[in-house]
Amino acid sequence: MKLVTAVIKPFKLDDVKNALEAYGIHGLTVSEASGYGRQRGHTEVYRGAEYTVDLVPKVRVEVLVDDDDADSVADVIIKSAQTGRIGDGKVWLMPVDAVARVRTGERGHDAL
């Protein structure tokens, strides 16, 4: 199994969710994240004092998938999250040793 992690623009979350659901993914984890890549941050001005805010708000999406699905799921995320502008984010895959469903104790593929 693989863990697909994507860091995307927050406003693209709905598109990514819908696309994953259409592909057949039934569960995912979303968390708010912040960071920077090539996009860097922005500036804010308070009473004339300018502050540089390096970190940009992002959303992290995590999906557990079978090995065979991993590449296609990554493609689905890329297609649905892409704007073509700087700051679109990243997707990466990581091997997962074992997965269990807490409610039933099922392991492996059945737990997905």
Added chain:
Amino acid sequence: MPEISAGDTAWVLVSAALVLLMTPALAFFYGGMVRTKTVLNMMMMSFGALGLISVLWVLYGYSMSFGNDVGGKGLVGDPFQYFGLKGLMSGQVATLPAYAFVAFQAVFAIITVALISGAIADRVKFGAWMVFAGIWATLVYFPVAHWVFAFTDVTATGGGWIANNLKAIDFAGGTAVHINAGAAGMALVLIVGKRVGFGKVPFRPHNVPFVMLGAGLLWFGWFGFNAGSALAANGTAAVAWVNTLAATAVASLAWIAVEKIRDGHSTSLGAASGVVAGLVAITPACAAVNTVGALAIGIAAGVLCSLAIGMKYKLGYDDSLDVVGVHLVGGLIGTLMIGFVATDEINPGVAVNGLFYGGGFDQLWRQAIAAGAVLAFSFIMTYIIGTIIHKTMGLRITEEDEITGIDLTVHAESAYEFNDASSGASFAKSSAVRVSSAVKEGASA
């Protein structure tokens, strides 16, 4: 002695309640500008002043401000004459019961002390602040209120020197409240020093909507502050009210216009700050100027205060929430501009014309002396009081406590629970026992 007027009494009591609201409003205005880890301490400095100064006022503060002048120089009232407000039940001030006047002036004393706290945000021991607040009110505010607000034969025989001898115009407290608090803030900043990381770490306001809420409520309360200072429900109160609207509105516009030109964006923090700058500046002048004068004062306050707040970075002083830039500068603008734009058409009680209305320099120098005297007295006295407290009990919390956050280290509280699951909070053992026994009692009852 005129008869007591029900209308005047009602208006002044309502005004007093409006002005009281200004101190919690200030707590929000200031609280929004500091960080999540210091907002409670910031608000507590205002609430602490609310508690302490109210008590001192009814004990001896009113008497020091409005009792018989001690020594005949117009410097301070007799603290014992009305100690504990004795003898005032049957007293009368103009067309008001004396107690209505006591109430109205009490809330001025409270907010003046609370205003100072913005200069020293995030880093001062709460106990030391309370000690400072009590001593400062006693040695600085009560005497200065006597100078400015105690007119001879109104509350006692013999009043203050600025009101009766100098005859400077300060209708609602440009000198006694704003220049006074601003100069005190400046002196305290010099003693207390900068926040850890000043100039390197961003001190972003954690809740700008709080700031706007506070500014809005301050404006609302300020109608009591200025129009209530007529001490009557009459035309003078109405003029003060309209001038408080006009000057404040245009000051807010002026501030965000400066921002748009200088920084490229008009900010909500700027709009809120402009409101307060305009309110400060019109305070002394609101019953002595016509609409044109009020608008001129508002524009001057919005532009000059928005430029003045940048000075702290150039000079390297951490006047955290710009008490000097807004209250001292705004107070000076309003107090001095009376000398230019006062006009006798507006208020039969103030038969004075400024420079632009053919009155020459006569009123301008009176205004300048009043402003300078209050500024110097407040600065020097605050510097002495602050230094003594700093050398004895110490004003600052430790660097570690400051970085952790003064809310947690001094008050043992945090303002916000962002995430219930990850807060890790549970009842401490001792309180868990109290709760479980209370639950048992409840179950058996």
